[in-house]
Amino acid sequence: MNDTWYSKTNExxxxxxxxxxxxxxxxxxxxxxxxxxxxFNEYPHxxxxxxxxxxxxxxxxxxxxxxxxxxxLVDIPAWIARRDKTPxxxxxxxxxxxxxxxxxxxxNKKPNLIxxxxxxAVASLINFVFFAxxxxxxxxxxxxx
Amino acid sequence: MLTKALRPLVTIKASPLSLTxxxxxxxxxxxxxxxxxxxxxxxxSLVEKKSDEKVLRVEDSLKDLSSVKWRTEYNGKRLWPxxxxxxxxxxxxxxxxxxxxxxxxxxxxVPESWFKFFYExxxxxxxxxxxxxxxxxxxxxxxxxxWYDFTEYLILAAAVITVVKKLGPTxxxxxxxxxxxxxxxxxxxxxxSKAMAGKVLHAYEDSLERAKSxxxxxxxxxxxxxxxxxxxxxxxxxxxxxxxxxxxxxQVALQNARKDFERTNMINWITDQVKQSITAKQEQDAxxxxxxxxxxxxx
Numbered sequence: 014m015n016d017t018w019y020s021k022t023n024e025x026x027x028x029x030x031x032x033x034x035x036x037x038x039x040x041x042x043x044x045x046x047x048x049x050x051x052x053f054n055e056y057p058h059x060x061x062x063x064x065x066x067x068x069x070x071x072x073x074x075x076x077x078x079x080x081x082x083x084x085x086l087v088d089i090p091a092w093i094a095r096r097d098k099t100p101x102x103x104x105x106x107x108x109x110x111x112x113x114x115x116x117x118x119x120x121n122k123k124p125n126l127i128x129x130x131x132x133x134a135v136a137s138l139i140n141f142v143f144f145a146x147x148x149x150x151x152x153x154x155x156x157x158x
Numbered sequence: 159m160l161t162k163a164l165r166p167l168v169t170i171k172a173s174p175l176s177l178t179x180x181x182x183x184x185x186x187x188x189x190x191x192x193x194x195x196x197x198x199x200x201x202x203s204l205v206e207k208k209s210d211e212k213v214l215r216v217e218d219s220l221k222d223l224s225s226v227k228w229r230t231e232y233n234g235k236r237l238w239p240x241x242x243x244x245x246x247x248x249x250x251x252x253x254x255x256x257x258x259x260x261x262x263x264x265x266x267x268v269p270e271s272w273f274k275f276f277y278e279x280x281x282x283x284x285x286x287x288x289x290x291x292x293x294x295x296x297x298x299x300x301x302x303x304x305w306y307d308f309t310e311y312l313i314l315a316a317a318v319i320t321v322v323k324k325l326g327p328t329x330x331x332x333x334x335x336x337x338x339x340x341x342x343x344x345x346x347x348x349x350x351s352k353a354m355a356g357k358v359l360h361a362y363e364d365s366l367e368r369a370k371s372x373x374x375x376x377x378x379x380x381x382x383x384x385x386x387x388x389x390x391x392x393x394x395x396x397x398x399x400x401x402x403x404x405x406x407x408x409q410v411a412l413q414n415a416r417k418d419f420e421r422t423n424m425i426n427w428i429t430d431q432v433k434q435s436i437t438a439k440q441e442q443d444a445x446x447x448x449x450x451x452x453x454x455x456x457x
Contacts, residue, residue: 063243065251072251082275117269121257125330127266134267149303158299 057105071112265289266322 059074075097084092096102118128229237232244262270268285276284296302 063245064247066243066246066248066253069251069254077250116257117261119260121260123259123334125260125326127260127263130266131263146301149305152303152305153300154304155300 052101053104069112071109071116073109 056068057074059076060068061074062068065072065074078095079092081092097106114128118124118131228239229242231237235244237244264270264273268289273285276288280287293302297304
């Protein structure tokens with residue numbers, strides 16, 4: 014090599030550094046796809062690391078509300094009304110559900126295959142209810158039950 | 159320009175600021191600088207995101223760390239470098255802890271939390287009745303059709319459950335063993351170094367103790383030598399005593415012998431002289447005197 018891989022005058026300038034690359038056309042200006050995905054890669058609005066510490070994706074950082082098992086049947090519509098039903102809210106709820114499942118069955122020192130059987134059971138149920146029952150309707154023994 | 163008349167009809171009523179200027183074309187999505195200044199920033203979260211942030215350069219991060227903000231005061235109280243998080247809520251948001259075991263389930267797919275939830279309302283048999291009831295409902299309404307393949311499903315279920323119950327724990331242990339081996343490859347380095355360090359420390363401690371006992375050894379050797387010296391001294395003392403005693407005894411014996419010789423010689427000489435001086439007449443007179451005495455005693 015005729016020149017050292019770092020600059021002789023400034024050691025901190027290394028290859029791959031945008032300062033050294035004299036490029037005219039920066040694709041990131043015109044083809045920045047990361048900014049579309051940024052919406053999905055942000056912390057929730059109510060997360061404050063000074064109060065909540067490191068981010069746990071399975072936790073809800075908004076105002077605490079009743080668990081679905083503790084709410085009374087009369088208050089269910091009001092409870093549903095309080096929920097965040099925007100697409101972003103639904104998306105974050107789905108992410109939280111996944112991480113809760115992960116934490117319940119996969120994030121431990123002695124994992125087993127129950128996570129697999131649960132997914133298998135749910136998939137089997139969906140298949141049974143939506144695909145197998147209609148297929149078996151022709152083989153029913155009685156017409157009226 | 160043609161859509162100027164339609165702009166008031168297009169505004170969304172639920173927007174927080176109904177006076178926002180909506181973009182007319184999708185060019186604003188694909189070109190970063192277009193209308194970025196007119197958009198309002200609703201940055202309530204502490205994640206500071208800038209719409210036109212530059213690529214981080216190495217020399218920037220090395221030059222100054224001014225982006226790291228340390229606080230020196232909070233609510234009038236001095237904040238120290240080790241205590242920069244006084245607002246941290248550890249009660250409601252405890253720190254992350256790795257769990258030991260997964261959530262327990264019944265029948266391999268129903269979680270225990272459902273059973274606990276229904277315990278107050280239905281008792282212990284609630285969920286069991288629910289699922290068996292579902293099964294019976296399926297049979298009675300012919301959602302589960304009892305066709306000729308039903309036997310296969312029954313036997314399959316029985317076989318799967320038997321196999322899982324018998325081989326499940328074994329297989330889990332085997333996999334866990336493999337995983338633990340792999341983990342031990344990494345952790346054994348440090349633990350072996352610790353063990354070696356402990357052994358070395360133990361050896362050092364032993365050598366230090368031995369170092370203390372070297373003084374005792376030297377004292378013991380000194381004592382042995384001293385005892386030997388004392389023994390030799392006593393032997394020589396004894397020899398000397400015996401030699402001196404021998405010489406003194408010789409002198410004493412010599413004097414005794416001389417005295418004895420002189421005495422015996424004197425006595426013999428005297429007795430010989432006396433015996434020579436005794437005449438025959440003196441012998442006769444002595445005899446007659448002894449005879450008279452005897453007659454006197456006998457009478």
